[in-house]
Amino acid sequence: MFRLFKFGFVFVSGLLVACAPSMPEGPSRVEKVLANGLKVIVQPDHRAPVVVSQIWYKVGGSYEPDGLSGVSHVLEHMMFKGTDTLKPGEFSRIIAAQGGRENAFTSRDYTAYYQRLEKSRLPISFRLEADRMRNLKLTSEEFAKEIKVVMEERRLRTEDKPESLVYERFMHTAFGENTYGQPVIGWMKDLKSMSVGDLQTWYEKWYAPNNATLVVVGDVKPAEVFELADQYFGKYQPSTLPKLVQRPVLQQQTRRVSVSVPAKVPYLIMGFHVPSAALSTGPEWEPYALDVLANVLGDGDSSRLSRKLVRGSQVAVQTGVGYDWAARLQTLLMLDANPTPGHSLDEIEQALLAEIGLLQTELVSPQELTRIKTQLVASDVYERDSVFYQAMKIGQLETVGLDAGLVEAYIKRISAVTAEQVRQVAKKYLVPATMTVARLNPLPIKSKGAVRRLGGRHATRY
């Protein structure tokens, strides 16, 4: 489940959080909309004297026009660079002095900022977060340095990682002109032409109380959190938000793309256009049937791909499946794999298609269906062990236009999925017309130039 999802987020510093697509029934949760439109959601969890506060803005990679890819993420970086009253970096220093951990992340559908703190320090988080919602100070001097940091981030995460490059090409091919096809971190050419003025415009357009959700989970009392939220965020006026025009995904036949870069191990990603829970034109159960299907194929050692491709035919050394049912727009069900030496990517593709064919013709057995549901219900309990993760789920659902109530409803809807429904979505969506396949064809790893010997030690060429 996780192999593809790791590409979904871009963080301001080194932390990476996996986001598997399952939701628990949780403890009590309360929400309130302030007069200016800011939605505040509080979920008490009294197991430890801590709190996590996350603010989610409805803006991300899929909101960006051509030529401005990556602007949401660059702005996320710049949000740490000071306001009218705070110097660059001071935000982080204040949180650090409170023992806090903080970071931010940008995805296709959202930009979010968070602080984790001992519970009594929540007001500090609100004060700072409210300040930078409206008073950010964007200077060309700070921008000039930070855009270089983001370019380094792009080199680190994408350009020097063969499988990430394949993923980027895959998404671009599958989505074409639709904005899900552009990378969250941005194309390098767009980063190079971006200006501080672009950021200022973007900030003024999207950073508003009525375009945000504040999620607080931890050892807190909802009434006190609402009062604090009103005190710090209540003073702002709402903005008029721009209307987004989404380009539809127009695919009528299989699309293919190959990436040839220096690498050692071939790799393949296969994806199919499928509805998400937020943008489903079919019956309401479809996204949940697709989620069950994704788990039948690919979640963990007991899944079909592990059992049949890795341990059975041994055509693959590792496999993964991803389906982001909580995406804002039409999304993909994705499979990926590395072949075992001696097996080709053609064989991998055939083996994956054979598994899909099986799902289209034969019903998932009752035992298998029960196991998948048991696993989803159990992992729901395990995920509640993390207050951060609880907040993540709420924020994600709210921000894509779903309701936090799905945190509870998810389990019920998964439990209601039938084997016949799994077969139906397999037949309806996992078809050649919606398929995209991307392949990594490794080139030899050769280094340009001479090997340098330094300090009298060995030097090696890879």
Add this chain to the structure above:
Amino acid sequence: MPQGIKSLIVLCLLAAAGVAQAGLPIEQWETKKGAQVLFVESRGLPMVQFQLVFDAGSARDVGRQAGIAKLTNQMLKQGAGGLDADDIATRFGDVGAQFSVDSQRDMATLSLRSLSDTSALDPAVDLLAKILASPSFSEKSLQRERVRALTRLELERQSPSEIAQRRFYERLFAGHPYQQYPSGDARGLKAIGRKDLVDYHRQYYVAANAVIAIIGDISQRQAKDIAERLVGGLPKGQAAPPIPPVPMRKSASREYIAFPSKQSHIFMGQPGIKRKDPDYFPLYVGNYTLGGGGLVSRLSEEVREKKGLAYSVYSYFLPMRALGPFTVGLQTKNSQIDKALAIVNRVIKEFVETGPSAEELDAAKKNLSGGFPLRIDSNQKIAEYLALIGFYGLPLSYLDDFVAKVEAVTVEQVRDAYRRRVHPERMLTVIVGGK
């Protein structure tokens, strides 16, 4: 289901004092076979988290094939007691349990998460016991897992970061068991036979070499019973012998490996600290200022915030049984290596010479002590600490004492410890990247 939700909420409220208050109530005992158990009762969620740790990491590869520790660890779930890998995976899955293995230099770990309801917990525990006591190590699974391990080595070789880290350890710990990279090498992996796995398992996967960490929604009596069942099938055996001391570096060296990447990956360092080290707290607290404190450290300030040279730049001590590495790392586009290295070297040198300012030390303490509750705010994190405390023989009060020990550190202690323990003139530097 609604009934279940309601009782869960009640449990959450009743158990408010359960997990992470000061004075973590750790119970410790030995099983009949001599395995050490650490347990915390935590009633907040209907789950139990297990972490079983054996002194069976790649430091024990010495004299055997490179990669045998990790391959043995990986092979445990490929078949046991008449069950094959599919059976094992399906049985864990059927009760919603999550099982995983991991193997680094000191430790080989088995982790299990299960619901606390005995209808799920009992089968999961019994299956884990079976995996531990009677792995089958079949030829067929060995062939398969070997090929997978070899392919993972190839994946490492397309990553400049992995290539750099491997070389960093090889050089930093030359002649010491820590030079072994846990994933081994092709020659070692190809030479491992079934009997080697059986021998390795027989020597190291024994009760006297095990630590069992348990936290969750069960009583101590239940935990005692479970611990006995977990290691009941293992021989008592012997604890692994001590790890020899790490040889200290005598001079600086710098090594460059050409790789066709846009960035160069830089790893610098030297042998650092042990888990039980008299300088642990001064070095640890000091590192917050040097390169540990996220975006607010000196390294981050100078390399990233002021110059925009890197996305990630950091330093850390990895405390191990013997001296683990002190590591400074960053990546920057190839043309900027010299510029970045000059800054990093200057920052380290200055810090070793003068230590943190009073304000910097104060900021470090505020972060480390103020953020202490965040370190133990989940079962997962506490289980990891329990395993650590048991494995390295730290006092049971380790977590309770943490804040006081951080607060007691002085500027002089930090400066003194860095001057004695970190030697900028003897630094190892490994660079992997393109022109």
